[in-house]
Amino acid sequence: MRAFTQHKGVCVPLDRPNVDTDAIIPKQFLKSIKRSGFGVNLFDAWRYLDHGEPGQDVSTRQLNPDFVLNQSRYAGASVLLARDNFGCGSSREHAPWALEDYGFRSVIAPSFADIFYNNCFKNGLLPIILDAESVDQLFSESADSEGYALEIDLGSQSVTTPSGEKFDFAIDNFRKHCLLYGLDDIGLTLQHVDAIKIFEAKHRATSPWLFS
Amino acid sequence: MAGKTLYDKLWDAHLVHESDDGSCLIYIDRQLVHEVTSPQAFEGLRLTGRKVWRTDANLATPDHNVPTTNRAAGVAGIIDPISRLQVETLDQNCADFDIPEFTMDDIRQGIVHVVSPEQGATLPGMTLVCGDSHTSTHGALGALAHGVGTSEVEHVLATQCLIQKKSKNMRVSVDGQIPFGVTAKDIVLAIIGKIGTAGGTGYAIEFAGSAIRDLSVEGRMTVCNMTIEAGARAGMVAVDDKTIEYVKGRPFSPKGDDWGNAVAAWADLHSDDDAVFDCEVTLDAADIEPQVTWGTSPEMVMPISGSVPNPECELDSVKRTGMERALEYIGLDADTPMNEIMIDKVFIGSCTNSRIEDLRAAAAVAKGRKVASSVVLAMVVPGSGLVKQQAEAEGLDKIFTDAGFEWREPGCSMCLAMNADRLEPGERCASTSNRNFEGRQGQGGRTHLVSPQMAAAAAVAGHFVDVRDFVNTIGEAS
Ligand code: SF4
Numbered sequence: 001m002r003a004f005t006q007h008k009g010v011c012v013p014l015d016r017p018n019v020d021t022d023a024i025i026p027k028q029f030l031k032s033i034k035r036s037g038f039g040v041n042l043f044d045a046w047r048y049l050d051h052g053e054p055g056q057d058v059s060t061r062q063l064n065p066d067f068v069l070n071q072s073r074y075a076g077a078s079v080l081l082a083r084d085n086f087g088c089g090s091s092r093e094h095a096p097w098a099l100e101d102y103g104f105r106s107v108i109a110p111s112f113a114d115i116f117y118n119n120c121f122k123n124g125l126l127p128i129i130l131d132a133e134s135v136d137q138l139f140s141e142s143a144d145s146e147g148y149a150l151e152i153d154l155g156s157q158s159v160t161t162p163s164g165e166k167f168d169f170a171i172d173n174f175r176k177h178c179l180l181y182g183l184d185d186i187g188l189t190l191q192h193v194d195a196i197k198i199f200e201a202k203h204r205a206t207s208p209w210l211f212s
Numbered sequence: 213m214a215g216k217t218l219y220d221k222l223w224d225a226h227l228v229h230e231s232d233d234g235s236c237l238i239y240i241d242r243q244l245v246h247e248v249t250s251p252q253a254f255e256g257l258r259l260t261g262r263k264v265w266r267t268d269a270n271l272a273t274p275d276h277n278v279p280t281t282n283r284a285a286g287v288a289g290i291i292d293p294i295s296r297l298q299v300e301t302l303d304q305n306c307a308d309f310d311i312p313e314f315t316m317d318d319i320r321q322g323i324v325h326v327v328s329p330e331q332g333a334t335l336p337g338m339t340l341v342c343g344d345s346h347t348s349t350h351g352a353l354g355a356l357a358h359g360v361g362t363s364e365v366e367h368v369l370a371t372q373c374l375i376q377k378k379s380k381n382m383r384v385s386v387d388g389q390i391p392f393g394v395t396a397k398d399i400v401l402a403i404i405g406k407i408g409t410a411g412g413t414g415y416a417i418e419f420a421g422s423a424i425r426d427l428s429v430e431g432r433m434t435v436c437n438m439t440i441e442a443g444a445r446a447g448m449v450a451v452d453d454k455t456i457e458y459v460k461g462r463p464f465s466p467k468g469d470d471w472g473n474a475v476a477a478w479a480d481l482h483s484d485d486d487a488v489f490d491c492e493v494t495l496d497a498a499d500i501e502p503q504v505t506w507g508t509s510p511e512m513v514m515p516i517s518g519s520v521p522n523p524e525c526e527l528d529s530v531k532r533t534g535m536e537r538a539l540e541y542i543g544l545d546a547d548t549p550m551n552e553i554m555i556d557k558v559f560i561g562s563c564t565n566s567r568i569e570d571l572r573a574a575a576a577v578a579k580g581r582k583v584a585s586s587v588v589l590a591m592v593v594p595g596s597g598l599v600k601q602q603a604e605a606e607g608l609d610k611i612f613t614d615a616g617f618e619w620r621e622p623g624c625s626m627c628l629a630m631n632a633d634r635l636e637p638g639e640r641c642a643s644t645s646n647r648n649f650e651g652r653q654g655q656g657g658r659t660h661l662v663s664p665q666m667a668a669a670a671a672v673a674g675h676f677v678d679v680r681d682f683v684n685t686i687g688e689a690s
Pocket residue numbers: 275276323324325344346562563564623624627628645646
């Protein structure tokens with residue numbers, strides 16, 4: 001997994017609450033058996049005016065000029081500013097894959113849906129929870145000034161605005177550690193292989209019907 | 213010390229290791245696998261040369277992509293080549309890694325969340341995961357069940373464990389007599405309407421109270437299924453005699469001495485009287501009416517006697533904008549009475565409402581009636597091959613087809629429209645599924661979530677209708 005330590009990037013505001021994972025990456029793209037290539041279809045139904053299907057050449061498609069990601073001032077954005085309950089709905093990990101593939105490194109919102117939040121960490125994407133007031137402020141500042149970029153430092157758990165204002169965020173220690181070093185969860189868990197085996201033997205003895 | 217909640221008990225019984233920072237390793241008893249969220253997990257195992265820890269803990273079936281018509285040709289008959297490749301990939305991965313699978317031509321195939329309880333592969337006291345958010349369904353049997361992402365599918369395949377932080381405890385109690393015409397679906401929609409789609413975020417929810425106990429186990433599955441729509445990953449109901457009765461004699465259920473020992477162990481699967489919940493929510497069943505959603509989020513829900521709400525009355529500006537956007541998408545004016553909303557299609561199915569009881573309830577309303585001529589398609593999609601077989605043995609298929617419904621093969625179908633079943637842009641659907649998000653049932657499609665009875669009644673009337681009046685004025689339904 002790609003590590004995340006510090007990042008500075010242009011911020012794009014997506015001003016809707018309850019953005020669900022099907023809006024992030026619509027279902028027709030879930031038919032892929034690969035992990036990559038979802039970026040061009042990120043927010044597909046909002047980003048393009050025509051209906052998209054997997055395998056299509058997106059350069060021939062008509063962009064929706066009203067959708068924020070298509071506005072030139074946000075070109076190359078790598079920090080997504082979002083509203084409450086971002087990533088709700090389906091558990092599809094294709095959602096963080098699509099965000100990451102598009103070039104996002106971090107999503108900032110007042111709240112995230114649990115499964116999505118969790119999935120981000122497995123893919124080097126940092127979800128940051130800030131209180132609603134701070135998020136409001138970032139929304140209005142990013143709307144007011146073109147090229148508005150945020151500086152994110154995972155080590156010190158802070159987001160810094162162009163004017164130097166700092167917002168601190170909380171993050172679970174284990175997740176922070178894994179993200180800072182790009183650690184693979186499975187490898188870490190397998191360090192506990194003995195504990196798993198001991199537990200399993202005991203579990204099998206008390207609940208043999210769970211084993212066939 | 214305070215007693216334990218059901219969630220605490222299930223958690224403690226599966227805790228393998230706890231690190232200083234509070235992150236825990238939890239042992240997983242069962243993983244369900246389907247074609248959409250597993251290919252990259254198996255690929256990950258191949259790339260790292262890892263093996264499946266316990267093949268017998270997994271059970272696979274294709275459901276999201278399978279067609280609901282012309283199934284005689286099997287996988288080769290899937291017209292969309294990308295869908296076909298995904299189902300073939302599942303078959304190949306299960307063969308390569310020795311995972312038990314109910315393939316497309318197996319009578320036991322169906323939606324994972326219908327198939328597993330039906331087979332007894334979901335048992336009380338288990339931890340169960342699947343790369344699918346509606347895994348919360350299985351909590352209805354007193355299990356700890358929740359959806360996971362693909363990286364976690366791989367993690368469970370490789371280690372039989374999951375890295376987790378414990379959630380907080382929430383109890384949603386619904387007490388009192390369930391009124392006539394009100395179903396498990398209406399109860400859970402009313403709960404979501406009350407606490408909101410993010411109300412349960414960070415919690416594991418236990419559904420309790422006399423109205424929940426009065427539900428059948430299948431009804432409890434409908435409630436737990438939609439827990440994720442309230443923001444909580446896991447929902448559960450304490451084990452009682454109904455649970456035990458439901459589990460008994462199923463193919464994967466304990467047999468012989470194991471059965472007696474299991475039943476004895478399951479007796480403890482309820483919250484202690486002195487358990488403390490971090491959050492308590494209560495509803496009075498008597499206040500719940502048949503529900504219909506009006507917007508693009510399950511919390512945008514109204515009783516059938518109500519009207520589409522007016523955004524002008526909403527004080528919170530973010531909410532107001534959300535309502536306006538939802539109404540624009542769904543093509544409704546504020547203040548329209550819910551029972552005047554005309555529909556184009558009807559979908560009875562999905563892991564929320566495709567079990568035998570759901571089909572019986574819908575058939576009772578459809579019996580001897582006809583689908584309105586303005587409805588272009590009304591379809592019934594059983595949750596599994598065995599549900600379909602049972603329904604046919606009871607003659608339900610005949611009731612549906614006589615009334616003008618299409619009777620289909622099992623799968624997810626128009627719940628998310630990954631196969632050929634979908635709404636066209638602008639089409640409005642009465643659906644027994646669980647999500648009314650923009651584009652969920654097809655790009656530009658408009659979804660209204662309802663119970664199976666309400667869907668059948670809407671099919672006949674051509675618009676939403678209070679199934680209670682409907683039964684009284686048009687004749688006794690059942
Ligand atoms: S029926 Fe719908 S909600 Fe259930 S598993 Fe299938 S797609 Fe998901």
